[in-house]
Amino acid sequence: MIVSIKWKNIKIVIGCFILLFAAAFALDKFYTNISISASTEITNWGLSFQDKGRCPIGNATPNHLRKFNSYYIGDSDEKAIYLTFDAGFENGYTPSILDTLKKHNIKAAFFLVGNYIEKEPDLVKRMVEEGHIVGNHTYNHPDMSKISDMASFKKEINALEELYKSTTGQEMLKFYRPPQGKFNENNLKLANELGYKTIFWSLAYVDWYVNKQPTKEYAFEKLVPRIHPGAVVLLHSTSKTNCEILDELLTKWESEGYEFKTLNDLVNNN
Numbered sequence: 001m002i003v004s005i006k007w008k009n010i011k012i013v014i015g016c017f018i019l020l021f022a023a024a025f026a027l028d029k030f031y032t033n034i035s036i037s038a039s040t041e042i043t044n045w046g047l048s049f050q051d052k053g054r055c056p057i058g059n060a061t062p063n064h065l066r067k068f069n070s071y072y073i074g075d076s077d078e079k080a081i082y083l084t085f086d087a088g089f090e091n092g093y094t095p096s097i098l099d100t101l102k103k104h105n106i107k108a109a110f111f112l113v114g115n116y117i118e119k120e121p122d123l124v125k126r127m128v129e130e131g132h133i134v135g136n137h138t139y140n141h142p143d144m145s146k147i148s149d150m151a152s153f154k155k156e157i158n159a160l161e162e163l164y165k166s167t168t169g170q171e172m173l174k175f176y177r178p179p180q181g182k183f184n185e186n187n188l189k190l191a192n193e194l195g196y197k198t199i200f201w202s203l204a205y206v207d208w209y210v211n212k213q214p215t216k217e218y219a220f221e222k223l224v225p226r227i228h229p230g231a232v233v234l235l236h237s238t239s240k241t242n243c244e245i246l247d248e249l250l251t252k253w254e255s256e257g258y259e260f261k262t263l264n265d266l267v268n269n270n
Contacts, residue, residue: 043145045072045181045200055228056202062270065200068188071266072200074230080261081227081253083108084201085237086177088141090120091210093243098126100246106260107131109199110237111177114139114160121167128168133263135175135199136160145182153190175199175263197267201234203227208236216245220252227253232266 047056055076058065062073074080083101087094087110101108110127112134117124127134138144139159147153157176164172176196178187183198191198205222207214214222219241227233235242250260 041184043143043182043184045178045183047202049226052225053228055230056226058200058202065188065198066270068185068192068198069196069267070188070192070198070200071270072232073202074232074261074266075269076228076230079229079256079258080231080265081258082230082232082263082266083235083260084135084177084199084233084263085110085235086137087112087116087237088137089116089238090123091238091240093240094120094123094237095126096243097237097246098123098130098132100250101132102130103247104250104254104260106250107133107262108260109133109135109175109263111135111137111175111199112160112164113137113141113179114163115141117160117163117167124164124167128170133173133175134164134168135177135263136172136196137177138179139163141179143180143182144178144187145184148186150190150193153187154194157191157194157196173264197263199232199263199266201232203231204234207239207242210238210240213239213241216241219245220249223249224252227256227258 042059046059049056055073058072060070060072062071065071074082083106085097085108110132112124124134136157137160138156140156142156144153144156147156161172164170174194174196176191177199181200188198203223203226205214205219207219223233
């Protein structure tokens, strides 16, 4: 009788373990599915800095992005920097920024919107003449993650291409940056189908509030310790702070053994 009761208790315990295991397996599968779903519905590019001087972790891996000809980092073993600027409008600082880039013999990339090219054709021509890349930041700067059909996506991209060509007489190079970093996997596919490389970034800081510009000390605190091999740096050319610190910042990075390369180098080496 005692043996029978003990065996009954053992069976109950075993049954509980089986139920717990099944529940854990079901939860794991549930959360895995959520993760997969989230990875295809990302709407904001994000970074997590783990270690000083090392590449941050993006919310999409370099290998996954490369499936769609998309990038946020170069070779993590090469002390190279890919310098990029986003420009939604001109705030009076681009001529000085171009002067500084020329002084350092650095070729950057400027991601422009329709309003910029329309109002600042001479600056756009200067960018091209001095060897910089002008990238596609869309014509109207909308939230592209809300655009799911090719016709609407293509309209934003092609409108800027046509304006650029009529302004400079040249074909626009196929580099695209989603406005505000808002995107989803379908956007990457659409851009790729149009022959574009989507360019995110691995280093940026809050520099875009015109009336709340960061101090020089804050800018250096964010940009100097976090620089890393293969960094795609995003700065806004509307920033007074960026204009004032750029010469010293570039000199600092150069003194640390970094060289500056172009987005053409980035995509050709990955």
